Amino acid sequence: MDFMTAVRTCLSKYVDFSGRARRSEYWYFALFSFLVSLAASIIDAVLGTDYDGATTGGLIQTVVGLAFFLPSLAVAVRRLHDTDRSGWWILIGLIPIIGWILLLVWFCTDSKADNQYGPNPKTGPTGHPGDYPPPAYGSGQYGG
Known part of the structure; x- marks a missing residue:
């Protein structure tokens, strides 16, 4: 799966906690989230909305973090499903x-x-x- 396909998939399944996600889908989306967060932090610094250099992030970065919370959680749960683990194992990250x-x-x-x-x-x-995904019915592949 390429970078753009992974990002599109994760954003289109932003609250879909069922199914599975490949490693490439998870890590490409993690990279995309990091880059968007970095850009948001730069925009906060330029606009002066970074709360005087506080470690909590600025206005833009907070909005981006909230927007990416559910898609990131959903792809992490689907990634755990791909390794045959329940999505509830995500809570082990609290340790x-x-x-x-x-x-x-x-x-x-x-x-x-x-x-x-x-x-x-x-x-x-x-x-x-x-x-x-599997070929469409009647496509001639695999006797369909």
Whole structure:
């Protein structure tokens, strides 16, 4: 999955906590969120809305953080689903250092085979790489 596809997917599924997300989808969206947050912080500094250099962020950065909270949470839960874990495991991040390291390891873990959260997004329901989403019925592929 490329950068723009990952960003579009995450923003279009901004409150969709079901299904699975590939590593590339998660990490590209994390990169996009970081870059937008960096740009918002620069805009805050230029406009003077950064609350005198406070560590809490400025007005623009706060709005961006609120806008990206649910999409980031949703893609993190879908990423955990891809590693065959419940989305509730995101709460382990509340444990300082150990929880963060564990989440980082899980977010870097490769996709698991088809599980209760859906087919493997790397191979799709047919088990062939690159066949996700499945071909339309009657397209002639795989005898359809």
